[in-house]
Structures are given as structure tokens and as C-alpha cells.
Amino acid sequence: MTDSGEPTQGFSTKAIHAGWDPDPQTGAVNVPIFASSTFAQDGVGGMRDGFEYARTGNPTRRALEANMAAIEGGTYGRGFSSGMAATDAMLRAGLRPGDHIVIPNDAYGGTFRLIDKVFTQWGISYSVAPVVDPDAVAAAMTPQTKLVWIETPTNPLLNVGDIAKLADVAHAGGARLVVDNTFATPYLQQPLSLGADVVLHSTTKYLGGHSDVVGGAIVTNDEQTDADIAFLQNGSGGVPGPFDAYLTMRGIKTLSVRMDRHCDNAEKLVEFFSAHKAIETVLYPGIDGHPGHATAAAQMRRFGGMISVQLAGGRQAALDFCAKTKVFTLAESLGGIESLIEHPGAMTHASTAGSLLEVPDNLVRLSVGIEDVEDLVADVDQALR
Secondary structure, eight states: OTTTOOOOOOHHHHHHTTOOOOOOOTTSSSSSOOOBBBOOOSSSSSOBTTTTTTTTHHHHHHHHHHHHHHHOOOOOEEEEEOOOOOOHHHHHOOTTTTOOOEETTTTOHHHHIIIIIIIIGTTOOOEETTTTTTHHHHHHHOTTTTEEEEEETTTOOOOOOOOOHHHHHHHHHEEEEEEEEETHHHHHGGGGGGTSSSSEEEETTTTSSSOOOOOEEESSSOOOHHHHHHHHHHHHOOOOOOOHHHHHHHHHHHHHHHHHHHHHHHHHHHHHTOOOOOOOEOOTSSSSSSTTTHHHHHHHHSOOSSSEEEEEEEHHHHHHHHHOOSSSEEOOOOOSOOEEEEEETTTTTTTTTSTTTTOTTTEEEOOOOOHHHHHHHHHHHHHHH
């Protein structure tokens, strides 16, 4: 029960209903696509329900933002035109010239590129540290550290950070903890409940879920953080259009059932890879021997649909594997209903080459879809022959 006496709703109920009630005039169950760039006002300054211009606010986007906040267990949600737009807004809201940020030593290549190539030009410094080691994160902090930025599981090495411990480390140093929750999704993991200050998503991935929309989101419980993000969202204009917001919200409605299937299929593929002589290492938090398995088991509902493997034959074997799959499509991105395969070193994480974040050249990342798992196993089996 809530403080008001209302029953506490489960995840799937919130995913389906939060942010929109059936329209009182038409009875429309789904949120409409409000394809309007501007809104009539009842006199100068007389906005209707706070809407004046679509960059500032749109009813379809508002519904998505309320839905995102609800499923993350947060108070405030803000939608963006991409995950990188959300990342950029959070960095600009949280950092000023002279500030410092700690990032994972295996962060997503796009996040690293933005910080290393853009924000350093504006007087921001950064250090890298393994998310698996709170002491190392603490050691990487300086008196100027304002943000500790983590992914868990990380992209693409699937390392797991203890969110509660890392929140304590960040707060002890006067910084805020930002968690990129894209891989886990709100269904599998809710960082705000574990002490994180901000949660970020590329909604392009599992939340949209169908590889047909690009977007991002930021969720927080802090009113001032939300106000800072809202100012940048409006001032810079990196907002999702109403159709993008609609597609993302439609995807969220089936997030829980899709994630369970992603996890089921991933677990079967992990069994196959673990017994295959062509595979040197399987990286998946659900494996008992994974260094982050206990932490993942404690803070995640299940272990996700992402798998990374290292090929015993080195870089060429990894490239050959990627080239030979037929059901797995060679493509960037992840989290869609279809299975994808990629070579991070040459694709999503090429920007980390030569840096402390460079990924192994025999690494292959798989986004396991919801196809029949027998077909997925047969596909990787023939590709590894």
C-alpha cells in the first residue's frame, strides 16, 4: 500500500498504465500522437495545461516521461531525442569548467568519446576506474569530482558494479551517482532504490524494443536536478517528437514479457558457448563464476539479454564469427526483438582504440533477441564451425 492507502502496483501494471488514462472525451485507450508544433493560448500567457510550444512540452512526450518515472520508481522523468542527447544534457547539468568525473574503464564508446573529445575542451577532467571495485572508484575521485558515472552491467564487458556501495562512495566524496541502466532496464534493476541520484537510458534499446525508434531518458527523485535537466532539454531542444514518444511508450508496455524471453534465450546460449571449444571466455553476469554474479543476483531480477564472448582464435576468428551468422544480424545497437551481433573493437567501441578503455580485439557482443532459441543456438553453432 502507498502512503495514501492506494494499492501498490506491480511493474507490468505501471508499464502499461502509468502516464495515461483513457481519454475522457473519446475513450481512447492509447495516448494519441499529438502532432502539433504549437498550442493555442487563452490570452497572453494563458497556456492550456502548461503547453505552449512542442520543444518545451508535448502531451505525448509528457505521458512517456511520467511512464518512465513510474517504472524506474522515480519522481521526475525527461525524454530526449537519443541516449547521447540525454547523456550530453546530464553532463552539462552536472559539470562546470574545472570539475571532474569518474567513468568506467569499460564504458560505452559513445559516452567516452563525448567526454574525452568534447567536454575536456571545456575544462572538464576525467578518470577511469573499474565499476567492480568501489575502493578504486574512491581512489579515482578528487576534490573536484562532481559525478560518478557508471554502467552496470557495463557495455561491452558486462562487468557489474554494486550500486549501493558506489552511491556511498560518490556521496562521501560530495558527488552524485549517475547510472546508465540501458542494459538492465527498469524491469531487471532499479538504481534509484539502491541510492543512485540519476538514472539514464538509451530508450532506443530495450525500452523501445523493436529497433524502430531512437530516444533517451533521464529519471531522478531530486527536484533541482530535474529543473536543471528540464532547462537544458528546452534550451538545447534535443527532444523526441510525438511519434517517437508514442513508439517508445508502446514498447514499454511489453517490456517485462520481452525481457523474460531475452533472459531465457540468453541463458540457453550461455550454456552452449560455455561448452564450445572455439570460445575462450563467456562474459555474462548469470554465470556462477562471473566476478559480479553475487552482486548482480542481489540487485537484479535476472541477468539480461546481452552476452559477450572472446574467441579462442583471436581477432580474425571474431570477425569470421560475426560474418557467418544468419539469424543474428551484423549490426550496431541492441535490445530489439531481433538478435544482433557485432565486433565492438571495430564498431560501437572503435573510439576507445589506444585508450585505457580499449576493448579486446577477439571480443564479440551479442544482443539476444526473442526468436526461437533452438534457431539461435543452431545459428551460432554453424557460424563457429
